Amino acid sequence: MRAPTLLPPRPFAAMSLCALLCLLSCGGPPPGEGPAQTTPGEVFLTPDMVRNAGVQVSAVRRGFPVLSITLTGSTAYDDTRTARVGTRLPGRVQAVVADFGSRVRAGDTLCILDSPELGDAQADYLTKLAQFRVSERGYERAKLLVENLAISQSEFLEREGAFQRARSDLAFAENRLHLFDMDDASVKALAERVSGSSAGAAAVSPLLRIRAPISGTVTLRETSVGEVVDRLQTLYTVSDLSSLWAWLDLYESNLSRVTPGDPVDLEVESLEGRKIAAVVDFIGPVETATRTARVRVRLPNPDGALRPGMFVSAKVRVQSSEEALLLPAEAVQEMEGRKVVFRERSPGTYEAVPVTVGRTFDGDLEILGGVSEGDRVVTEGAFAVKGQLLKSQLG
Numbered sequence: 502m503r504a505p506t507l508l509p510p511r512p513f514a515a516m517s518l519c520a521l522l523c524l525l526s527c528g529g530p531p532p533g534e535g536p537a538q539t540t541p542g543e544v545f546l547t548p549d550m551v552r553n554a555g556v557q558v559s560a561v562r563r564g565f566p567v568l569s570i571t572l573t574g575s576t577a578y579d580d581t582r583t584a585r586v587g588t589r590l591p592g593r594v595q596a597v598v599a600d601f602g603s604r605v606r607a608g609d610t611l612c613i614l615d616s617p618e619l620g621d622a623q624a625d626y627l628t629k630l631a632q633f634r635v636s637e638r639g640y641e642r643a644k645l646l647v648e649n650l651a652i653s654q655s656e657f658l659e660r661e662g663a664f665q666r667a668r669s670d671l672a673f674a675e676n677r678l679h680l681f682d683m684d685d686a687s688v689k690a691l692a693e694r695v696s697g698s699s700a701g702a703a704a705v706s707p708l709l710r711i712r713a714p715i716s717g718t719v720t721l722r723e724t725s726v727g728e729v730v731d732r733l734q735t736l737y738t739v740s741d742l743s744s745l746w747a748w749l750d751l752y753e754s755n756l757s758r759v760t761p762g763d764p765v766d767l768e769v770e771s772l773e774g775r776k777i778a779a780v781v782d783f784i785g786p787v788e789t790a791t792r793t794a795r796v797r798v799r800l801p802n803p804d805g806a807l808r809p810g811m812f813v814s815a816k817v818r819v820q821s822s823e824e825a826l827l828l829p830a831e832a833v834q835e836m837e838g839r840k841v842v843f844r845e846r847s848p849g850t851y852e853a854v855p856v857t858v859g860r861t862f863d864g865d866l867e868i869l870g871g872v873s874e875g876d877r878v879v880t881e882g883a884f885a886v887k888g889q890l891l892k893s894q895l896g
């Protein structure tokens with residue numbers, strides 16, 4: 502067999518090969534040790550050389566390869582953990598309590614409104630409360646009188662009807678206050694403060710506290726002191742940043758390969774390449790303008806390092822539906838322009854076998870020919886075996 506014609510090595514490759522050969526030479530076979538004869542394309546390594554080079558041998562396996570699909574996108578607020586806070590009453594902003602970045606708990610005050618409409622509703626409630634109390638006393642007295650035949654049955658029914666109407670009017674007035682974001686405790690406190698007409702007027706307060714409906718961080722404030730706001734106008738946005746979304750762009754050609762639940766490895770370059778393991782949560786429709794579908798991924802963010810709008814790259818790992826012969830990419834080496842693997846003939850003896858390589862998967866290569874399932878080949882340390890073979894060919 503004619504000795505192979507080698508191309509002039511590049512400086513870096515030559516240095517790496519020289520270092521490797523020196524390492525192998527340290528465990529070289531003593532005089533007289535080794536196989537009696539090796540054929541061209543074969544190489545022998547002593548146990549020490551195998552150990553020093555970290556050579557590992559595994560069987561060629563058949564399996565379902567895992568393919569990585571690369572996507573890019575950006576982080577965003579988790580809408581299920583975001584609240585847009587408004588008011589059901591018009592009024593003027595009297596005080597701003599929470600600002601951008603403020604951490605709030607559910608029920609904390611964000612701002613205070615001065616709303617005449619709230620004052621009118623409270624005054625109406627107090628009026629209905631006073632009427633109810635009067636009718637309640639009259640009804641209780643009428644029950645005693647009718648038992649003693651002091652009043653007629655028709656007069657009793659009239660007082661009973663007045664009591665029921667007063668109770669219904671009071672319930673309506675109280676529900677109106679609840680619609681204006683007054684809780685039960687506030688309504689009860691308002692009722693306890695009234696003991697007469699003058700005290701009732703003093704008890705009315707047009708000040709409405711706008712409270713946070715969830716715990717989180719104030720990410721948007723759209724009001725300031727003195728501003729007149731209308732009902733249903735958004736004043737604040739509060740978000741729980743302990744969890745975010747990532748929206749990724751998936752090309753239509755890969756749409757059939759990705760399904761909800763597939764594992765995703767994300768990398769955030771702006772956080773020094775921070776890696777996050779997640780799963781596909783939702784796949785949206787294809788946008789006609791870009792021919793891509795939006796893929797949603799939920800991201801845990803316990804330390805708050807992630808911010809909405811950050812660029813992320815991701816790899817979705819999907820399993821092929823077709824079996825293939827697979828070898829780790831490290832097992833395949835290049836010699837004289839050909840792809841080869843080192844098949845074990847006996848412990849320490851390996852032969853270079855040309856192979857045909859197909860598709861590239863996640864860390865694996867598809868082998869179309871050259872070796873068969875079950876063949877034992879070098880899967881770790883193949884570069885060292887290649888270096889020893891080249892050394893033996895150079896003499």
